[in-house]
Amino acid sequence: xxxxxxxxxxxxxxxxxxxxxxxxxxxxxxxxxxxxxxxxxxxxxxxxxxxxxxxxxxxxxxxxxxxxxxxxxxxxxxxxxxxxxxxxxxxxxxxxxxxxxxxxxxxxxxxxxxxxxxxxxxxxxxxxxxxxxxxxxxxxxxxxxxxxxxxxxxxxxxxxxxxxxxxxxxxxxxxxxxxxxxxxxxxxxxxxxxxxxxxxxxxxxxxxxxxxxxxxxxxxxxxxxxxxxxxxxxxxxxxxxxxxxxxxxxxxxxx
Numbered sequence: 654x655x656x657x658x659x660x661x662x663x664x665x666x667x668x669x670x671x672x673x674x675x676x677x678x679x680x681x682x683x684x685x686x687x688x689x690x691x692x693x694x695x696x697x698x699x700x701x702x703x704x705x706x707x708x709x710x711x712x713x714x715x716x717x718x719x720x721x722x723x724x725x726x727x728x729x730x731x732x733x734x735x736x737x738x739x740x741x742x743x744x745x746x747x748x749x750x751x752x753x754x755x756x757x758x759x760x761x762x763x764x765x766x767x768x769x770x771x772x773x774x775x776x777x778x779x780x781x782x783x784x785x786x787x788x789x790x791x792x793x794x795x796x797x798x799x800x801x802x803x804x805x806x807x808x809x810x811x812x813x814x815x816x817x818x819x820x821x822x823x824x825x826x827x828x829x830x831x832x833x834x835x836x837x838x839x840x841x842x843x844x845x846x847x848x849x850x851x852x853x854x855x856x857x858x859x860x861x862x863x864x865x866x867x868x869x870x871x872x873x874x875x876x877x878x879x880x881x882x883x884x885x886x887x888x889x890x891x892x893x894x895x896x897x898x899x900x901x902x903x904x905x906x907x908x
Contacts, residue, residue, distance in 0.1 A: 656682040664692040664706055668731045677734060681777050685710055695728050705729060709743055712781060714788045723788055737770035748794045756793045847871055853896055857889055861900035
């Protein structure tokens with residue numbers, strides 16, 4: 654897709670320094686024409702949201718004699734170029750994240766260039782150049798095995814259903830499966846989406862103090878948020894019934 658400068662300029666209409674930002678993005682496009690630009694909503698750690706320009710694409714990284722196309726995702730803040738971009742890896746389902754000095758488990762990228770960001774010395778093309786250099790020292794992604802890849806795709810699809818309000822508690826694909834390790838990649842800054850056993854009181858009109866497996870966002874300090882899925886009425890009633898049965902059994906144990 655060809656870089657549409659007029660469209661991007663319109664998308665930057667609320668940016669404080671639109672002309673400076675536009676100038677930088679045009680340079681980025683010159684060096685990396687495969688990048689795709691769009692305007693999307695970014696969710697910060699405090700749950701605040703903002704529509705930000707962002708772009709995705711791959712950068713070439715030479716590692717041990719081989720060239721790898723590493724997918725990245727950069728978000729440009731509306732105070733750019735006086736604030737650094739927010740940078741993530743954007744792995745495909747057949748890739749896993751290698752947590753290291755410059756990458757965390759959520760794929761967030763940390764570099765000295767970002768920490769020392771200062772306009773006009775710091776620019777996006779310079780940031781990407783340092784990214785390539787650091788990734789050549791420590792490759793941030795690895796290929797998953799066929800079984801891990803299948804599990805990854807299935808889990809990501811399941812989480813996608815949850816966030817869209819689709820519940821399938823009796824999913825046959827989840828039956829009789831032993832899972833030793835779950836890895837979720839491409840998650841956002843809030844944390845990793847997963848299913849955890851948590852105190853269910855207060856969710857889905859459950860008033861009993863019981864622990865149930867519910868979809869959550871897991872952050873560095875524990876459960877950040879319980880994902881509020883929109884379930885059918887009969888499914889919610891069954892969940893409440895299960896909670897009541899569990900609580901009744903707990904009461905009989907007199908622990």
